[in-house]
Amino acid sequence: MAQTSTRTTYAAAGVNLAAADDAEGRIGPIVRRTYGPRVLAAHGGFAGLFRLDYDERLFARNYRDPVLVSCTDGVGSKVLLAATAGRFDTIGFDLVAMSVNDMLCCGAEPLFFLDYLAVHKLTPPMVEALVDSVARACEEAGCALLGGETAEMPDLYKRGHFDLAGFAVGVVERGRMIESRNVRPGDDLIGLPSTGLHSNGYALARKLLLEDAALPLFEKQRSLNEPLIDALLRPTRIYVKPVLHALRRYAGKPRITGMAHITGSGLPGNVPRLLPPDCDAVLRRGSWPVPPIFGLLERHGIEEQELYDVFNMGIGFVLATRAASTAAVIRALKSAGQPAMVIGRVRKGSGQVEIR
DSSP states (O other): OOOOOOOTHHHHHHHHHHHHHHHHHHHHHHHHOOOOOTTOTTTTTOOOOBBBSOTTTTSSSOOOSEEEEEEEEOTTHHHHHHHHOOOOOSSHHHHHHHHHHHHHTTEEEEEEEEEEEEEOOOOOHHHHHHHHHHHHHHHHOOEEEEEEEEEOTTSSSSTOOEEEEEEEEEEEEGGOOGGGGGOOOOOOEEEEEOOOTEEETTHHIHHHHHIIOOOSSSSSEETTEEEEHHHOOOOOOOOOOHHHHHHHTTTSSSOOEEEOOOOHHHHHHGGGGGGGGGGGEOOOOSOOOOOOOHHHHHHHHHHHHHHHHSSSSEEEEEEEEEEHHHHHHHHHHTTTTTEEEEEEEEEESSSEEEEO
16 A cells, blocks of 8 residues: 655745745845945845955045954844834834944944844745834944845744844944043043933833833823834934044044943943943933933832933933033034033042932
8 A cells, every 4th residue: 555645845834935035035125225335245145245445445434453343232122012013114223223332332333234033924024124124224324234134933933023133343443442441530421312212121111011000002191292102112323423423523632532332221330331440420310301201111110220220211322521522522413413411520439320
């Protein structure tokens, strides 16, 4: 008696190759928008190729002693809100911002970015929206979206769930690196406003506002003057272009001495990273605007100290400057479209932050 063979296909295992091909076709034109003259490889190759422009008249900037800088990060549980709302057109900004803002702290300009998207089921329009948001963020940061990967894994992710990760490479002249050893007592601290929560503290925000308080996501909150979902999904601000503008404007003078990206652990956890061991930072409450989302969190049970320990509290990036140069640096930032204000000062100490 002949045996009957049963053939199992990739599609039967939950992976749709036709959808992958469709998504790939949609992504190509989006990615190519971010290409500049330093990108050599066409989209779809096995690897991306990028020229480090040394001694080339073709390029606007050349490097004499380049140091490569790399960063990687994700978006955290903010992706759960994007999935719940079915909004995928901003989350890529958070992904890119987390890495390029980090590398900016040493004075580096981002060169290229790679993304990784993992999904339960590959839906080409969703993938297109996600990658388009990553590409727009790369354009905002002035870097190329050089490559990426999309993985369909129904056994690993719940229906409707996805995750994002990213990797960035940048470059800085060794002699122009921003290092904490350059910061000294008497330096001013300039704060650059955040757009809200950015991409940190969402496990706490979701538990407090959505689970404990059961606030409706899509109804307008009077204290926010917008639906809660809009405030929670507002993308992370990318500080690259205005800060690089200020750095290049005063390249020959040590006017900007230190920088910090305010992410998880807030101002108390991140400002010390720009300080040398013998300095403290004193920040002044009330010297910067605090977005209303933080007031909503406080009203629903988070103590003020916990807010500062977890969230950025309205400041997404901090620069240390020589006091005599502070006004000039603020003017340079504002000329590039970036609001900025003095929020504190550096004094002798032991690497601590005091918020008065």
